[in-house]
Amino acid sequence: MSHPTTELDDVVHQRVRLGILAVLAEASRADFNFLRTTLSLTDGNLSRHLQVLEDAGCVEISKVFEGKRPRTWVKATKRGRAAFARELEALRALVDAHG
Amino acid sequence: MNAIDDPVSTLTEVERARARTRASLNSVWYPLVLFGAASLGAAAVAALDVKWTGVYWLLAYGACFLAVRRYAVARASRIGVGELDSRGVRLWLAFPLVLIVAGTVAGTAGGVRGLVMANGVVVGAWYLLVARWAGSALMAVLGIAVILVTAVLAAVIDADNLIAVANLAIGAVLLAGGLYARGSDENP
Numbered sequence: 001m002s003h004p005t006t007e008l009d010d011v012v013h014q015r016v017r018l019g020i021l022a023v024l025a026e027a028s029r030a031d032f033n034f035l036r037t038t039l040s041l042t043d044g045n046l047s048r049h050l051q052v053l054e055d056a057g058c059v060e061i062s063k064v065f066e067g068k069r070p071r072t073w074v075k076a077t078k079r080g081r082a083a084f085a086r087e088l089e090a091l092r093a094l095v096d097a098h099g
Numbered sequence: 100m101n102a103i104d105d106p107v108s109t110l111t112e113v114e115r116a117r118a119r120t121r122a123s124l125n126s127v128w129y130p131l132v133l134f135g136a137a138s139l140g141a142a143a144v145a146a147l148d149v150k151w152t153g154v155y156w157l158l159a160y161g162a163c164f165l166a167v168r169r170y171a172v173a174r175a176s177r178i179g180v181g182e183l184d185s186r187g188v189r190l191w192l193a194f195p196l197v198l199i200v201a202g203t204v205a206g207t208a209g210g211v212r213g214l215v216m217a218n219g220v221v222v223g224a225w226y227l228l229v230a231r232w233a234g235s236a237l238m239a240v241l242g243i244a245v246i247l248v249t250a251v252l253a254a255v256i257d258a259d260n261l262i263a264v265a266n267l268a269i270g271a272v273l274l275a276g277g278l279y280a281r282g283s284d285e286n287p
Contacts (some may be wrong), residue, residue, distance in 0.1 A: 009285040026120040031179035
């Protein structure tokens with residue numbers, strides 16, 4: 001049997017990125033401000049982690065104008081949801097293994 | 100810092116983020132007020148001619164669904180999260196089917212009292228499920244209240260007036276719950 005750590009995904013197991021996927025696991029989509037406030041992040045920090053998640057195909061980012069206001073919406077992809085579920089499973093297995 | 104460094108606190112943080120998101124998504128006041136008002140309307144229809152109550156509820160449910168969907172889109176745009184997704188829409192469409200099947204089966208077996216009791220139990224159970232998902236104590240209280248009020252009314256009110264009285268009482272409970280929720284909602 002493999003150790004639970006071998007199941008961890010390099011992209012997802014970073015805490016901020018895991019937090020982003022946790023929010024997106026509950027909501028069909030969230031905007032940049034909601035993610036920043038909910039996860040208590042700075043603009044730069046959130047942007048950096050969103051970019052990593054987008055490059056890995058875990059989230060889709062769409063920038064739109066609502067009226068004159070620019071807005072960034074983020075939603076988890078199927079791949080992102082699966083990676084999040086696998087990560088939680090691996091973390092729980094890790095806790096159980098060392099609990 | 101990686102999640103692997105402290106998996107227990109990471110899992111706790113993940114659950115906290117999910118709960119915060121659910122709490123933001125969960126705005127129950129609007130559907131409660133709408134369905135409370137619709138239920139009061141159903142009481143009036145039942146008092147006039149009880150056979151039109153079913154048709155009234157089908158139309159009222161459709162109108163409430165469209166209104167809640169419109170509200171959910173506007174609220175999501177305002178607070179930056181959520182929207183009624185396809186899973187939510189499916190649940191909204193499945194709920195009246197469960198209500199009709201339960202009401203028909205229980206109504207055939209137990210008459211008007213069976214019909215009213217079955218509807219009360221389905222509505223109450225639905226609220227308890229929502230309460231569990233959203234972590235909402237108010238919805239849990241309302242779920243239990245709907246079941247208890249229905250059970251008491253089914254036991255003491257005569258069958259001829261039961262549908263009107265039950266709709267009146269449940270409507271009042273939902274309306275009161277909705278107005279209370281409206282007052283405590285940070286993003287109404």
